[in-house]
Amino acid sequence: MSTGTPDKLTPLDETDKTSLIDEVTSEDFPDESADTVEDEPLGPLGERKFGVSESKLLELFTVCSSCSGATNGSIKQILGTMVKIETECGFCRTIRKWDSQPMVGSIPAGNLALSAGILFTGSISAKALRMLEFMRVCHTSKATFILHQRNILYPAVERVWQNHQRKYVEKAKRSGKTLALGGDGRSDTPGHCAKYGSYSMVDLDEGLVVDIQLIQSNEVKHSVNMEKEGLIRCVDWLKSEELDVSTVVTDRNMQIQKWIRENMSTTKHYYDVWHVAKVLKKKLLALSKTKDCEDVLGWIKSISNHLYWCAVSTPTGDGDVMWAKWLSVCSHIQNIHNGHDDLFPSCLHDGLTSREIKKKKWLHAGTKSCEKISDILTTVQMKKDVHKLSPKYQTSGIEAFHSTVNHFAPKMIGFSFHGMFCSSCGQRNSDVSAKKSPAPSYKLSVGSISVFPEMFGKLSIILSLL
Numbered sequence: 299m300s301t302g303t304p305d306k307l308t309p310l311d312e313t314d315k316t317s318l319i320d321e322v323t324s325e326d327f328p329d330e331s332a333d334t335v336e337d338e339p340l341g342p343l344g345e346r347k348f349g350v351s352e353s354k355l356l357e358l359f360t361v362c363s364s365c366s367g368a369t370n371g372s373i374k375q376i377l378g379t380m381v382k383i384e385t386e387c388g389f390c391r392t393i394r395k396w397d398s399q400p401m402v403g404s405i406p407a408g409n410l411a412l413s414a415g416i417l418f419t420g421s422i423s424a425k426a427l428r429m430l431e432f433m434r435v436c437h438t439s440k441a442t443f444i445l446h447q448r449n450i451l452y453p454a455v456e457r458v459w460q461n462h463q464r465k466y467v468e469k470a471k472r473s474g475k476t477l478a479l480g481g482d483g484r485s486d487t488p489g490h491c492a493k494y495g496s497y498s499m500v501d502l503d504e505g506l507v508v509d510i511q512l513i514q515s516n517e518v519k520h521s522v523n524m525e526k527e528g529l530i531r532c533v534d535w536l537k538s539e540e541l542d543v544s545t546v547v548t549d550r551n552m553q554i555q556k557w558i559r560e561n562m563s564t565t566k567h568y569y570d571v572w573h574v575a576k577v578l579k580k581k582l583l584a585l586s587k588t589k590d591c592e593d594v595l596g597w598i599k600s601i602s603n604h605l606y607w608c609a610v611s612t613p614t615g616d617g618d619v620m621w622a623k624w625l626s627v628c629s630h631i632q633n634i635h636n637g638h639d640d641l642f643p644s645c646l647h648d649g650l651t652s653r654e655i656k657k658k659k660w661l662h663a664g665t666k667s668c669e670k671i672s673d674i675l676t677t678v679q680m681k682k683d684v685h686k687l688s689p690k691y692q693t694s695g696i697e698a699f700h701s702t703v704n705h706f707a708p709k710m711i712g713f714s715f716h717g718m719f720c721s722s723c724g725q726r727n728s729d730v731s732a733k734k735s736p737a738p739s740y741k742l743s744v745g746s747i748s749v750f751p752e753m754f755g756k757l758s759i760i761l762s763l764l
């Protein structure tokens with residue numbers, strides 16, 4: 299061990315300083331000034347931490363703090379990510395004890411931050427810890443992670459979530475408005491053998507997840523019943539909070555539709571257009587692959603767009619008008635733009651030029667493709683669906699939310715009930731308002747989380763809520 303004075307630090311020139319600071323603040327840490335809770339002190343969990351090599355660390359323990367004589371520091375204990383160093387001066391016998399981290403209660407702050415980091419980023423603990431192992435960074439064990447998760451982090455997530463729900467309910471009641479909610483289910487595995495299903499309810503005006511119900515398939519007779527059970531529980535919660543729901547938008551699940559009709563008679567139920575369009579497109583695509591119907595392919599996109607248009611151009615949600623608009627497409631694809639229906643007699647597009655008319659691959663009455671496509675567009679089911687298309691609200695936010703949850707609770711990995719619950723609610727409001735799912739390399743930047751910053755912004759805030 300060197301007993302000489304430590305190497306003098308070479309001062310960085312101004313540019314180096316700037317580039318270093320830039321690198322740290324823009325890439326590795328969220329801009330603290332953008333934090334919505336900026337007045338909170340950072341605390342032991344929120345402050346920055348640095349990686350230090352053992353040799354460089356021990357260089358700091360070569361001088362006695364009391365008499366400035368030469369001394370040797372030695373590592374007395376390693377507790378996960380924390381190291382305890384002790385020096386005893388050979389001259390004045392002064393003993394100095396130093397810990398590399400502050401404590402949060404009886405836990406080294408870095409250890410808790412590591413466990414929280416693994417859980418809140420949806421990482422697999424064994425992999426994350428192995429990565430540190432490869433880097434020769436001292437770390438906690440998997441058992442410690444599990445202990446932190448169960449005793450501290452899960453209760454923290456639940457507590458934060460309950461606070462969020464309470465605030466939402468208070469605000470909703472204060473406003474006196476009736477609510478427009480969207481609901482959709484998600485199962486933990488593709489297909490019909492799911493172990494868990496979750497049902498999310500989103501306030502479509504606020505872009506906020508207001509409730510999530512997690513159902514285990516053995517609680518209901520079959521996993522296909524999980525979605526309905528999830529909805530029932532969400533509605534029970536809304537009732538218990540005395541919230542008044544005027545509009546519900548869901549997919550076109552028959553069980554859900556029946557249940558809402560029978561149990562929520564004062565609530566207007568609409569279908570999310572995307573879900574209706576998805577089924578329709580599938581049918582049209584299948585038709586376009588059959589003999590003599592290839593020309594259907596060129597119309598699929600326009601027909602799907604027309605479905606959206608029927609909904610959004612009818613703000614009153616009048617089902618008969620939407621249906622009349624919808625039927626006009628059967629004539630339009632045959633180059634007939636007038637005389638459709640009393641409620642919607644003519645297409646609203648501009649008159650077509652002769653060039654446009656020539657370019658389009660119109661279908662001809664009496665041909666197989668024209669008859670088959672008309673059959674698909676005018677089925678009894680389609681009539682029911684179009685009548686219930688949601689004119690204003692769509693549930694694409696929930697889809698985005700679910701794809702974010704997929705990242706945190708991958709469908710291929712088995713989670714405990716508690717793990718699933720926390721993985722879902724940890725994500726509850728980070729991406730609901732985003733139309734598209736986030737890029738795979740998501741950023742835990744506080745700026746992108748408008749409503750639920752506690753979970754990611756500062757660990758200390760979550761833990762202080764305990």
Ligand SMILES: [Zn+2]
Binds near residue numbers: 364365367388389
């Ligand atoms: Zn000394």
Ligand SMILES: [Zn+2]
Binds near residue numbers: 635
């Ligand atoms: Zn037309």
